[in-house]
Amino acid sequence: MPIFRSLPTRLALAAVLASGASAASAQEFLTLKDTVPSIAMTGEATLEVAPNIAILSLGVETERPTATEAANENAKAAQAVIADIKAAGIDPRDIRTLGVTLMPVYDETTDANGRVTKRTLRGYQARNDLSVRVRQIEKAGALARQWIEKGANQFGGVEFDVDQKEAKYDALRGEAVRDALRKATSFTSGLGIRLGRVLEISRPDGGERPMPMAMAARAAKSDAASVAIPIEPGVQTLRVEVQVAWELAQ
Incomplete structure (x- = not known):
């Protein structure tokens, strides 16, 4: 109106x-x-685009009896994964550390009412989370599986993006x-x-947003033969209101 x-x-x-x-x-x-x-x-304008970039969320998680062991083992495992990511031709600027954590892990004993009556230190958990932009989107599923096999035992999912997005938004504003x-x-x-x-x-x-963002895919490490993770980017609708x-x- x-x-x-x-x-x-x-x-x-x-x-x-x-x-x-x-x-x-x-x-x-x-x-x-x-x-x-x-x-x-x-006024409004929309444009359907096919994403050509996959953003993978990977994590390396390690649990050991002591904090030093957990931190050292996790650092080695994370370095191995990052080295494999770079060996796959991913530009270093497309690899980003999202977080590095170290925390105690406890075993808990509860009573009949579910209340914790005892906490016993089991060890320490170290974690390194990474975000990797894969610009050859057709290879994203195979690469994700490859890095999981290499040691990325946490896979947070995938989001999709489009290159030259700002130029597309410029046209939509007009x-x-x-x-x-x-x-x-x-x-x-x-x-x-x-x-x-x-x-x-x-x-x-x-007034400016992609809609909807593609749903995240999730996977867990498996001992089965290596199979590419199915990743279907679909389409995104860019929308501008002014x-x-x-x-x-x-």
Whole structure:
């Protein structure tokens, strides 16, 4: 729905000044689109794109009796996985550490009511989480399986992305503005009025987003023969919304 505004400028300013505000403050309070007859319209544009980048979330988790053993063993295992990732031709800039943790692990004894009555230190758990961007998306499933076999015993899933996304959003912004103009014109043409100056261009909350994000796939390490993890990127819909306000002219 369009938003029409027509406020008497002098009355609006007088109300602000009467509250004790200075003329400068009043001017800041009232934007141009609030003081002249205007119309505001939201335009939108969408584009379906096939993702060509897979972002894999991998983890190496190690549990040992002591903190030192857990940290050392985990570091060695993580280094082996990272070396294999680089050997597969992944650019180092596409490999990112998400987190490194070390924490105690306890065995718990509970009573009949489920309350913990005893905690016994079992050892320590070290973990290294990685994010890897695979730009040859058709190889993502085989690579994920390869790295799991190499030692990445945690697989957090996969998300998808599109390269040159900003250029696609630039084109969509232009389409969204044209859509807002078309809608505004459809309202004003039958009233004998025309659109004047553009008073404001803004982006509504959530006005630019991919929808929906592909669901994450999950897998666990297996002793079975190595099989590529099925990964189907499907399509993403990029969406842009923009709100444009025009002055109304006779």
